[in-house]
């Protein structure tokens with residue numbers, strides 16, 4: 001089955017054509033690496049798949065849904081259900097600990113059906129929080145974190161460790177698709193290797209579909225399919 005399909009997608013900024021009649025098919029559970037020079041449109045492509053940006057022309061279908069036709073609120077729901085995003089610069093909340101950064105992501109996923117608020121006010125104890133805490137620890141275990149890290153703040157972590165927290169956060173909504181924009185671009189070789197192996201595990205053990213824009217040779221090597229983005233289109237390598 002197809003997880004992501006782009007057909008004849010074009011995107012311009014002003015008169016500058018970034019993507020031009022681009023086609024892409026990604027199967028469920030596939031690990032796709034996208035390479036291409038700076039300015040080629042890799043971030044633009046990921047943003048289109050996530051419904052963060054909209055194309056000028058073409059069709060984009062993700063998990064069987066035509067996302068072109070969606071309103072902003074439908075897109076927000078779509079992202080909550082289907083997409084996890086990992087960025088080059090991590091974007092953790094500096095005032096929150098490792099556990100709290102994940103907890104807030106889980107809370108955001110749940111907000112619409114947070115039925116336990118009344119219970120919490122009544123007893124002073126949140127059932128959902130107790131359950132959430134276990135889920136937070138499970139997510140952190142997926143990126144190899146133990147209790148040593150739980151109460152650290154982002155500025156007390158190395159770049160590689162921050163990216164591991166960001167990956168755990170991207171998994172909080174248990175999305176079938178993970179998009180990552182140069183996730184090792186800001187890391188040294190050793191940390192880049194750790195992050196690459198985490199992506200490999202997420203793909204292999206949890207069957208997540210991965211689309212990763214990267215220049216990282218280790219990460220590219222792990223991908224099932226590799227494309228170069230050039231002149232607005234993708235070419236399989």
Ligand SMILES: Nc1ncnc2c1ncn2[C@@H]1O[C@H](COP(=O)(O)OP(=O)(O)OP(=O)(O)O)[C@@H](O)[C@H]1O
Pocket residue numbers: 013014018036037038039040041042043044045
């Ligand atoms: N919001 C925007 N407004 C105007 N131009 C934009 C916008 N976003 C991207 N661009 C332009 O579109 C082109 C593609 O940008 P994009 O960020 O997708 O490239 P990239 O392949 O991710 O590059 P990098 O490797 O440097 O991250 C660039 O020329 C960029 O300047």
Ligand SMILES: [Mg+2]
Pocket residue numbers: 042043044181
């Ligand atoms: Mg980019």
